[in-house]
Amino acid sequence: MEKQDQLLMKKQNRLLVLELIRAMSPISRIQLSKVTKMSPTSITRIVQELQEEGFVRESLIESTSIGRKPTLLELCPDVLYTVGVELDRRIVRVGLVDFLGELVDFKLFQRKSQESYKETLNNIQEKTVQIINENHIEMKKVIGLGVGLPGSIDYEKGIVKISEQLQWENIPLADDLKELTTHNIIIDNELKMKIIAENTIGQSIDSDNCILLGIGSGIGAAILLHGEVHRGTSNNAGEIGHTVIDPNGVICHCGKVGCLSTYISESAIIADANKVKPINSIEEVYDAYRSKETWACNIMDRVTTYIALAVSNMACLYEPEYIILSGHLIDELPGIGKFIEEKCDRYIWQSIRQNLKIVYSKLGSEGVVRGAAIQAQKVLLDL
Amino acid sequence: MEKQDQLLMKKQNRLLVLELIRAMSPISRIQLSKVTKMSPTSITRIVQELQEEGFVRESLIESTSIGRKPTLLELCPDVLYTVGVELDRRIVRVGLVDFLGELVDFKLFQRKSQESYKETLNNIQEKTVQIINENHIEMKKVIGLGVGLPGSIDYEKGIVKISEQLQWENIPLADDLKELTTHNIIIDNELKMKIIAENTIGQSIDSDNCILLGIGSGIGAAILLHGEVHRGTSNNAGEIGHTVIDPNGVICHCGKVGCLSTYISESAIIADANKVKPINSIEEVYDAYRSKETWACNIMDRVTTYIALAVSNMACLYEPEYIILSGHLIDELPGIGKFIEEKCDRYIWQSIRQNLKIVYSKLGSEGVVRGAAIQAQKVLLDL
Missing domain, CATH: 3.30.420.40 (ATPase, nucleotide binding domain)
Incomplete structure (x- = not known):
């Protein structure tokens, strides 16, 4: 908790107006006043400052409201x-x-x-x-x-x-x-x-509480709570790759045993594939999976199991609104999502599962x- | 983000002063002004209001500072x-x-x-x-x-x-x-x-980011972030008892397979114990463990493994400052803590382990x- 002073108050109100114009653009001064519960005079003053500084401009789009058309505001992209x-x-x-x-x-x-x-x-x-x-x-x-x-x-x-x-x-x-x-x-x-991208322009714009799971060369998560990135004591919150999920599992290069990444990471998948045939890249495994080769289906079946376990853990601990699945695996094999979701239905406690939306990042490499x-x-x- | 207005600002500043008096009691007006960075005039006004309303009183304890002794303030307990x-x-x-x-x-x-x-x-x-x-x-x-x-x-x-x-x-x-x-x-x-109790009068007074793990008839967790209880979409955040940790595990009464509580809950422990001899209560298992009966040591060894896995999961996802272990198991077998910690040392990623304090609730049944x-x-x- 911090001391509240007038300067901080003004700054926060300016930021609020700017963020609302971003989120609800184009928007009129009257709408801004209604949503923020600030007086029309305050809104007019703040908007004028933001216009003078070049952040905000009047939109060319006309309001669809009846009667005298209020001018609509939007951000200046440039x-x-x-x-x-x-x-x-x-x-x-x-x-x-x-x-x-x-x-x-x-x-x-x-x-x-x-x-x-x-x-x-x-x-x-x-x-x-x-x-x-x-x-x-x-x-x-x-x-x-x-x-x-x-x-x-x-x-x-x-x-x-x-x-x-x-x-x-x-x-x-x-x-x-x-x-x-x-x-x-x-x-x-x-x-x-x-x-941050998913929350501003991607899959979770309407939510302040969501988790992004990234599955690629490694596996990890990022967590957004109340609109802020949750960092933990030293910015390592979400580092689930080296969570031990099976104390009787295989040894991990980190020195521990049964880390999540020993089941899901690309190098682990390739190492397993090589027990069947010489495989040099994850793309070859994905190709074999697409061609329904049994060994590849078995490996990917185990991968989806452990992804679903990770999702289940995150869901029970945080109870977020969204879990966004992203990364090379999801981009390359979009069809695998339904298998992950089926396992999530089986693994996640019903009271939590029913409020959880599992979605897929569309931002790809951007x-x-x-x-x-x-x-x-x-x-x-x-x- | 919310609109900031003068009324809210005043209220937050009053609350801040009151909470500081609670935390740092006895404390002088000058110290309050220094810590809050509010002017001495504002502090005097807020303290006077709080005194008139009966929340705060002047302490009988004398300041140890040199020169003219400032009056110290404290909360009125009654x-x-x-x-x-x-x-x-x-x-x-x-x-x-x-x-x-x-x-x-x-x-x-x-x-x-x-x-x-x-x-x-x-x-x-x-x-x-x-x-x-x-x-x-x-x-x-x-x-x-x-x-x-x-x-x-x-x-x-x-x-x-x-x-x-x-x-x-x-x-x-x-x-x-x-x-x-x-x-x-x-x-x-x-x-x-x-x-809330641990954070106000217990083991994590100096931290706003901590997790409490409760191990008794069931297992669950509560999470405090930035000084507030983290609730999730419908107040179920922390419900880890029915997190699936082994998809090949035993069936749970909830209908799923391999839930954490099938390994740690009192009823699971008693059911396992009955494979060896007729046992009716968890106290009998604890007694056998205290007498170092092999079967009881084996069961409790497995219990500490799964507790450490739960701690590891929570630590990697949240990276809290404290994880507080509490509940009937911890109250009854305080010596078991060192086995849990040893396993945590093995399971938790070093970058996270080094900043994590594992402590034990002392509030017991209160x-x-x-x-x-x-x-x-x-x-x-x-x-």
Whole structure:
């Protein structure tokens, strides 16, 4: 609990009006006054400030209300931009995102297998300059970069504490990238960025309590409670990949036994597949599954069981409104969703199951980029 | 996000001052001003109001500061009272609690095996009147009753949706009890009440992010985030007893397979014990364990494994500061804690384990009663 003062109060009310214009655009001043229960005078004053600062404009769309038509308000998409970056082991995605959260342009580059930290940073810098210039955006309108990456991230200090996938440990990524690009930098775990996107432009816009499950090279979750990312003591909340689910299970590369990721991660699936035939990539397993090869069906049957167990655990502990399934597995094998849901029906306690919506991310490969850019706007935009 | 207005702001600042006096008592006006960053004038005004209303008084304890001694402030314990009630299958506990959260007096009665809903309510009413009268408390000082009970509770409507243990379904407990006692009634799940007690007078006073695990006739958890009970869509967050942890496990009375409670609940333990010798109560199992009988050690070894798995799941999903272990098992076999912790060390990912404190409830049989009474004060006290 914090002391409430007039300055904070004003700031929160401005933010509330801005967020309502974002969510309900186009909207009239009268509607804003009704929804916020603020006086028409306060609304007029706040809207005028936001217009003068360039965040809000009068819409060309006409109100459909009867009688004198009130002017409708909307956000100015081009008042500012951020760049969203998704950093993964083999690929880096860079996107330019406007004030509405829309992707203006998108680039990607492959990371070479021996690519150094410095080379990666230089490539990000190069693509960032390129994407801004090619779209003729004034540099001063770009307020910063948001970067999402796998691993345990100290988002306040901008440090990558540990990232197994990138093989980075205690790297001051935000500072290094700021020095190189001269932009403000926000970094966070990729799934925490992605859930921001789902909540702003994706599958859970109407909910403040949802969980995103990401299933790809690893498995993890991000949690949104009361509209805020739940972080835990050191931003590791949601790291379910190394939850032990079977104390008699197989040994995990982390040194423990029966971790969830030993059943679901791509490397675990490939290792199992190799007991049947030589398999080099997860795509070959997915192809075999699509062709209904028995061994692949058996492996994927076990995978859906453990995904459903993870969903069940999350549902019982948090009781969220939505669990959003996302990641390479879901993108590649959308049909697998119905098997996961069937098992969830069997595993999840009925009182919780009946209120839970299981949905599928539609943001695909844009999710982390857009989420990172939107999060950078939320953090860096000082109203 | 809500509109911020002056009235709300004043109310929040009053509450902040009151809570600080509670937490840091005895405390001077100057210290309050420093901690809250409010002006000395504002503090003096708020404190004067709180004194006039009887919530706060000047302490007899002298400040140890050098120079002119500032007057220290503290709460008035006897400004108001609430009654806390713990309703369980076989036993009902009733406690009178003052404004400091201290237990003034405590009574309990056994529920007969065929006791009707109405009889139980009458007994609660009788004990409530008795405990108030015997302690010579003016009835108008008792602002309400808080009731904690096992099951799925609609705490806003005051309805017991379902309680397996009490065999109640869709019972308007709060309304019925209000009609009988004429007091305001707050009801909630027992563990949600208990974590309020742990956070106010127990093991997690200094933390706003903690989880309470209750292990007794059943198993469940309550979760506190940012100082508020996390409820989920319909107040079922934390209901981990029927989380499936082994899809090849034994059938549970809920109809599912491999629920956590099939490994840990008292009835499951007793059923297992009966495979060895005739055992009628959990106390006999505990006695055998204390005497190091092999079968009892094996059963309890498995129990600690599954408790550690539950702790591991909760730790990875929430990353809380504390996990508080409580309930009949922990109260009766305090030595078992070290086995649970050893397994937690093995199961929980190191980055999360290192920041997690595993502690043990010391409130014993008073926990739910005091928590329910404190929660009733929080909800009913309209500053």
